[in-house]
Amino acid sequence: TLRQLTPQAVLFILEKRGVEAGVTNFSAHDFRRxxxxxxxxxxxxxxVQKLAGHATPELTSRYDRRGEEVQQRAVQAISVPKRR
Incomplete structure (x- = not known):
């Protein structure tokens, strides 16, 4: 029988793995971001909003840690039709 992990159990596992990897300064919320x-x-x-369980896309966007480089790539991906 499978049992659901409690939030405390997940945090314990993350902290244990962090110590094993030599990473100690993080939070479970870092994984979410x-x-x-x-x-x-x-x-x-x-x-992504639905997967995160957020009520609005605006809330989801607050978790976005991607830098300005992503915005620059998005703008560069726009194709502008040439004049004829």
Whole structure:
């Protein structure tokens, strides 16, 4: 029988793995921000919002840790039709 992990159990596992990896200054919330930022690289914000359990896309956008470089790539990806 599978049992659901409690939030405390998840935090314990993360802290243990962090110590094993030599990373001690992080929070479980860091994983949430990373999860959301990684998804936003390849998924639309409404889907990410639903996966994160957020009520609005605006809330999801607050978790986005991607830098200005992502915005620059987005602008460069726009194709402007040439005049004829």
């Amino acid at each position: 990373t999860f959301i930022s990684e998804l936003l690289d390849s998924t639309d914000i409404v889907t």
